[in-house]
Amino acid sequence: MSEKLEIYDLDENLIEVKERDEFYKEIKEEFKKTGKITKQVKRVLLLLMNSQGKIVLQKRSLSKQENSGLFDKTIGGHVEKECSYEVALIKECAEELGYPVSILGNDDFSKALKKTDLKIVGICKKIDYNSNFESVRISKSGKKFIQPYIQTVYIGYCNSSIQFIDGESSGIQLYTIKELEDAIRINPNDFTNDLKILFEKYKDKLKPII
Numbered sequence: 001m002s003e004k005l006e007i008y009d010l011d012e013n014l015i016e017v018k019e020r021d022e023f024y025k026e027i028k029e030e031f032k033k034t035g036k037i038t039k040q041v042k043r044v045l046l047l048l049m050n051s052q053g054k055i056v057l058q059k060r061s062l063s064k065q066e067n068s069g070l071f072d073k074t075i076g077g078h079v080e081k082e083c084s085y086e087v088a089l090i091k092e093c094a095e096e097l098g099y100p101v102s103i104l105g106n107d108d109f110s111k112a113l114k115k116t117d118l119k120i121v122g123i124c125k126k127i128d129y130n131s132n133f134e135s136v137r138i139s140k141s142g143k144k145f146i147q148p149y150i151q152t153v154y155i156g157y158c159n160s161s162i163q164f165i166d167g168e169s170s171g172i173q174l175y176t177i178k179e180l181e182d183a184i185r186i187n188p189n190d191f192t193n194d195l196k197i198l199f200e201k202y203k204d205k206l207k208p209i210i
Contacts, residue, residue: 002019002020002021002022003019003020003078003080003081004017004018004019004020004080004081005017005018005019005020005023005041005042005078005079005080005081006041006042006079006081006082007023007039007040007041008039008040008041008042008150009038009039009040010038010039010040010131010132010148012131012150015039017081020078023039023041026039027039027147028145031145031146031147036146037146037147037148039148040131040132040147040148040149040150041078041079041149041150042078042079042085042088042149042150042151042152043076043077043078043079043088043149043150043151044075044076044077044079044085044088044089044092044151044152044153044154045073045075045076045151045152045153045154045194045198046073046074046075046076046089046092046093046124046153046154046155046156047073047074047153047154047155047156047198047199047202047206048074048075048122048124048155048156048157048158048162049155049156049157049158049206049208050118050157050158050159050174051118051157051159051208051209052208052209053176053177053206053207053208053209054174054175054176055074055174055175055176055177055180055199055206056074056158056162056172056173056174057071057072057073057074057172057173057174057175057180057195058071058072058073058074058075058164058169058171058172059071059072059169059170059171059172059173060072060169060170060192061169061170062170065139065140066137066138066139066145067137067138067192068140069170070138070189070190070191070192070195071173071190071191071192071195072191072192072194072195073192073194073195073198074162075089075092075093075096075097076092076194077089077091077092077096085126085152086103089101089103089124089152089154090103093122095165096164096165096169097162097163097164097165098163098165099121099122099158099160099162100120100121100122101121101122101123101124101156101158102116102121102122102123102124103124103125103126103154104123104124104125105125106125109123109124109125113157113209117159118157118158118159118160119158119159119160120160121158122156122157122158122160123156123157123158124154124155124156124157125154125155125156126152126153126154127153127154127155127202127205128152128153128201128202129151129152129153130149130150130151130153131148131150131151132148132149132150133148133149133150133151134146134147134148135147135148135149135193135194136192136193136194153198153202155202155205155206157209177203177206180199181203184196184199
């Protein structure tokens with residue numbers, strides 16, 4: 001059964017609730033006709049690091065219809081109807097990684113990093129909220145599709161051996177800040193536009209645990 005998503009206009013007014021598949025069919029038709037999309041849904045994004053500050057990126061499966069085979073943020077997922085961003089992120093980590101995470105405020109986040117076994121549970125915190133974030137999706141035929149989102153962005157730490165378990169990823173890669181900067185500069189087409197924007201905007205927050 002498809003997810004039910006809350007549909008918002010570009011001013012964040014709730015319009016309706018629709019099945020995910022129905023919503024995507026509708027907005028792709030709108031983009032095809034007008035070159036833009038006037039509706040958005042909520043999603044969560046996570047950049048996960050190990051305690052040495054190496055960033056965990058997923059490589060999108062070649063079976064994905066959009067951005068297939070590209071390196072992307074660690075986790076990205078929709079927020080379903082009547083679900084909070086926090087619950088959505090916990091659910092995505094459990095379903096995609098088989099790994100539990102706890103989401104904390106700034107003070108508790110810093111304290112927990114010193115007292116938590118990150119091999120057992122990941123520690124995350126919210127760092128930003130965006131509306132009308134334009135996510136660029138490239139189809140296998142090379143066509144570009146730009147979708148706006150209402151999104152909450154998180155960073156987190158874990159020391160577990162991450163392995164994607166839901167089949168939507170074909171592997172992972174760990175990068176230091178310098179390695180990722182160099183890789184994006186040399187081979188920009190290996191990375192999603194989402195990841196490049198997120199990394200540039202938040203890389204000062206991506207640090208080893210001291």
